[in-house]
Amino acid sequence: MNGALAGKLALVTGGSRGIGAAIARDLAAAGARVVVNYRAQYEAAAAVVAHIAAAGGTAEAVAFDVADGEAVDVAVHDIAVRLGNVDILINNAGVSADGLILRTSEEAWDRVLDVNLKGVFNCTKAVTRGMMRARAGRIVNISSVVGFMGNTGQSTYAAAKAGVVGFTKAAARELASRDITVNAVAPGLIATDMLEGMQAAARDMVLALVPLRRLGTPEEVAAAVTFLAGPGGAYITGQVIHINGGLYV
Ligand SMILES: NC(=O)c1ccc[n+]([C@@H]2O[C@H](COP(=O)([O-])OP(=O)(O)OC[C@H]3O[C@@H](n4cnc5c(N)ncnc54)[C@H](O)[C@@H]3O)[C@@H](O)[C@H]2O)c1
Numbered sequence: 540m541n542g543a544l545a546g547k548l549a550l551v552t553g554g555s556r557g558i559g560a561a562i563a564r565d566l567a568a569a570g571a572r573v574v575v576n577y578r579a580q581y582e583a584a585a586a587v588v589a590h591i592a593a594a595g596g597t598a599e600a601v602a603f604d605v606a607d608g609e610a611v612d613v614a615v616h617d618i619a620v621r622l623g624n625v626d627i628l629i630n631n632a633g634v635s636a637d638g639l640i641l642r643t644s645e646e647a648w649d650r651v652l653d654v655n656l657k658g659v660f661n662c663t664k665a666v667t668r669g670m671m672r673a674r675a676g677r678i679v680n681i682s683s684v685v686g687f688m689g690n691t692g693q694s695t696y697a698a699a700k701a702g703v704v705g706f707t708k709a710a711a712r713e714l715a716s717r718d719i720t721v722n723a724v725a726p727g728l729i730a731t732d733m734l735e736g737m738q739a740a741a742r743d744m745v746l747a748l749v750p751l752r753r754l755g756t757p758e759e760v761a762a763a764v765t766f767l768a769g770p771g772g773a774y775i776t777g778q779v780i781h782i783n784g785g786l787y788v
Contacts, residue, residue, distance in 0.1 A: 544566060547571045547627055548571065548625055549572070549626065549628075549629065550628050551573060552662055556580065560587045560757070562760070563591065565761035573599075575587050575599065575600045577601075577602055588600050605632045605654060605661055606658050606661070608661045624669030626676060627768045628666045633655045633733070635693065635696045636695055640694050643694065654699075655699035670714070674718050676719035678721040680703050683697075684781065684783045711777030711778075722780070724764055725781045726760050727749065729759075730755070749785060750784060752784075
């Protein structure tokens with residue numbers, strides 16, 4: 540497919556639904572070949588791949604758990620052998636386990652940190668060698684407005700998403716000499732399944748604080764990610780783009 544990302548190979552973690560699916564579709568529309576990672580939802584990932592193919596793009600679904608470093612290494616090695624080095628990594632996979640601190644188990648803490656933060660480290664580490672050799676690469680991490688503002692009942696998620704920002708800045712400095720850019724986007728309230736898990740009262744309370752007075756869409760997040768992954772993002776690194784309708788300014 541023609542487009543600004545023609546010839547590039549993109550890996551989108553957690554690309555089977557929500558924001559990740561929108562990012563996968565958008566990168567493919569810009570010409571990238573896309574690997575849609577999923578953990579368990581094969582049908583959903585296959586539907587994203589089929590959607591991209593129907594639009595004239597190229598994609599395939601690849602299963603691994605981003606929290607499992609060994610599984611990530613094996614998958615990225617297999618992708619490199621079959622499809623080539625990953626040029627664009629979008630660390631999108633995420634989970635939340637909301638609850639007050641006093642009611643949060645150590646297991647819940649570990650799982651949220653393992654997927655949202657260690658997963659970013661695992662996937663970044665796995666693609667970095669190929670990007671360094673190519674002396675080019677784009678990495679975009681999905682943080683959250685909650686990592687900047689905090690939120691009652693989201694201590695684990697806030698800690699992980701703030702951690703993603705620190706990791707983004709450190710990685711940006713470390714990899715810049717090889718022309719690899721590392722940025723983050725921090726979505727606010729976006730209409731996806733993840734938001735369905737939030738209590739309606741809590742969601743309405745936060746929505747009342749959004750100056751643009753509506754939820755964002757996955758496509759609006761995807762547009763910023765594709766920008767950072769494309770030619771327009773070439774001189775941007777270590778930054779966070781906030782996509783939140785003014786919720787946090
Ligand atoms: N929806 C929002 O309002 C919002 C706001 C800010 C940030 N975010 C972030 O955006 C990202 C996408 O969120 P979403 O709303 O689309 O959520 P979602 O729950 O709809 O999608 C999350 C995706 O991650 C995948 N995933 C979960 N654990 C995984 C693992 N261990 N390995 C591989 N894949 C895994 C899921 O299968 C799913 O495809 C997440 O990082 C989330 O924290 C979402």
